[in-house]
Amino acid sequence: MRMMWIEIAKYSDGKSLVKLASTCNWFNKVVTEECVWKYACLCDLGIPDPGDVSFKWKNIYASAFDGTHSYLFRQHEKHIEWFRVGAFFLESPAAVLTGKLTFPRRIEDTIEKMLEFSGLCEITNIKTGIWIADLQLLHCPVCGLNSCDGTMLVLDARHFELFLSQGYQNGSWNFREVGSHEIKGVVDVASGAIIDLEHLKDAATAEIFKTETWFGKGNDLLPEAKTTLHAVAVNTNKLVHNDGLKVKFHIMRAGTGTVEPIVAIRISQHLL
Structure with a gap:
């Protein structure tokens, strides 16, 4: 069940993931998976996978979409x-x-x-x-x-x-x-x-x-x-x-x- 929801979460954008994580502790753990935020980041940016990165994808997503310039x-x-x-x-x-x-x-x-x-x-x-x-x-x-x-x-x-x-x-x-x-x-x-x-x-x-x-x-x-x-x-x-x-x-x-x-x-x- 957990793996199935992780695969589903990969197709969600960042806002949807935040809402999903707030529903219960179980979904919050699902959303913390690195691969989930990787796919969200690449999807919302509309860019191919760059390969290895130096930071966690959740942090990369936040720095790209939290309104910081x-x-x-x-x-x-x-x-x-x-x-x-x-x-x-x-x-x-x-x-x-x-x-x-x-x-x-x-x-x-x-x-x-x-x-x-x-x-x-x-x-x-x-x-x-x-x-x-x-x-x-x-x-x-x-x-x-x-x-x-x-x-x-x-x-x-x-x-x-x-x-x-x-x-x-x-x-x-x-x-x-x-x-x-x-x-x-x-x-x-x-x-x-x-x-x-x-x-x-x-x-x-x-x-x-x-x-x-x-x-x-x-x-x-x-x-x-x-x-x-x-x-x-x-x-x-x-x-x-x-x-x-x-x-x-x-x-x-x-x-x-x-x-x-x-x-x-x-x-x-x-x-x-």
Whole structure:
């Protein structure tokens, strides 16, 4: 009987499991099985099994769905609003970051050339597996005044185990800038994307660049987002009058050095 209910519970989402666990002690024990929370997490994220993990699946589920976001840990005074974009899978340790959604004809030889000609930034030594993406709205960092009406958008992505890592929790892991790019002239939209480099030319990834299918229409001011198995992208329409857009790329490593794997990525954008 117990094994049968465990198999049934595997097909339930997290909210249903919490309700089931509250009915009686017997069901509470059923719900504590690791495999139950593993399937709930993968189902609710819509992502394949990543293989071995470093933490209990129940804790991973909680860190993904308890409403926590990265700016609650640090810089909360700059934070205004956020929404969950979704999850994607970085299968290879290399990714392309971009601040504009035009499909690149070729990948340049160096980061400097990519930034100059395409607004792209390639990063390597990424921790593979499931990544979770949020869109954050912050006070603009140019003047540093919380009273300023200026805002900045950040595509904020993290490895799904990041919030449970001690180095992240105690603040010893920090972001550093790896590139920036300016889009000259008046811009109407602000976009950003993170794409698994090995899957850049996949048919599913190409949907990211078909902006007419998912960008907001007309006077729709709400941000839009698109996820595929190996990529995530966001876009905001109808920007206020400007002279261009400043895009910055930041990464966080799982340590204080320069060789540890990348566990978090941010693409920030503010108007010039």
